[in-house]
Amino acid sequence: MSPLTELHAEIERCKNCDLARHRTRVVPGEGPDDANLLFIGEAPGYHEDQTGRPFVGQAGQYLDQLIDMIGYKRNQVFIANVIKCRPPENRDPLPGELMACGKWLERQLELIKPRVIVTLGRYSMAKYFPGESISKVHGRARRSGNVIYFAMYHPAAALHQGNLRRVIEADILKLPAVLAEAGKMEEEKDRPAQLNLF
Numbered sequence: 001m002s003p004l005t006e007l008h009a010e011i012e013r014c015k016n017c018d019l020a021r022h023r024t025r026v027v028p029g030e031g032p033d034d035a036n037l038l039f040i041g042e043a044p045g046y047h048e049d050q051t052g053r054p055f056v057g058q059a060g061q062y063l064d065q066l067i068d069m070i071g072y073k074r075n076q077v078f079i080a081n082v083i084k085c086r087p088p089e090n091r092d093p094l095p096g097e098l099m100a101c102g103k104w105l106e107r108q109l110e111l112i113k114p115r116v117i118v119t120l121g122r123y124s125m126a127k128y129f130p131g132e133s134i135s136k137v138h139g140r141a142r143r144s145g146n147v148i149y150f151a152m153y154h155p156a157a158a159l160h161q162g163n164l165r166r167v168i169e170a171d172i173l174k175l176p177a178v179l180a181e182a183g184k185m186e187e188e189k190d191r192p193a194q195l196n197l198f
């Protein structure tokens with residue numbers, strides 16, 4: 001069993017918050033153990049709770065299309081969430097739930113070591129772009145250490161507000177340049193630790 005598979009087994013046993021009482025399945029996330037590109041959503045919805053897999057409902061189908069647009073396949077990227085269990089009625093996660101669940105994502109990132117992390121929506125943005133608003137920060141990349149963080153609107157937002165589709169699609173098309181920059185970073189160790197790309 002790989003360390004990531006072991007971690008996911010541990011996540012599946014988690015009872016650190018009340019969401020454990022409501023869930024059908026835990027949704028740790030999925031993708032290669034060494035993915036370069038990692039997406040972080042918010043929390044599982046109905047279909048994710050039923051299947052134990054992230055982003056398999058309508059928003060997930062749109063995310064698959066977005067991933068396709070940059071020449072990747074879904075199974076080449078890692079897809080995770082800030083919260084691993086579905087909040088009842090898909091309500092927003094509570095501060096205590098975010099606190100209780102935060103360590104799982106951190107441990108996943110320590111093992112996977114992605115070069116580029118894409119935040120989808122407000123909750124994952126808040127972790128890496130603190131104090132920012134999504135309307136300002138979407139489509140922007142920020143380097144911290146050896147990782148580039150890139151903020152996007154949540155794909156579900158486009159399902160409610162059709163005009164956001166254009167924005168989301170323009171943002172995802174910036175990712176190949178971000179990935180290329182992240183690739184160069186490995187070779188050029190003497191570059192500045194902080195960099196704002198867009």
Ligand code: URA
Nearest residue numbers: 041042043044054055
């Ligand atoms: N929305 C999310 O943020 N995550 C999922 O897994 C599904 C929908």
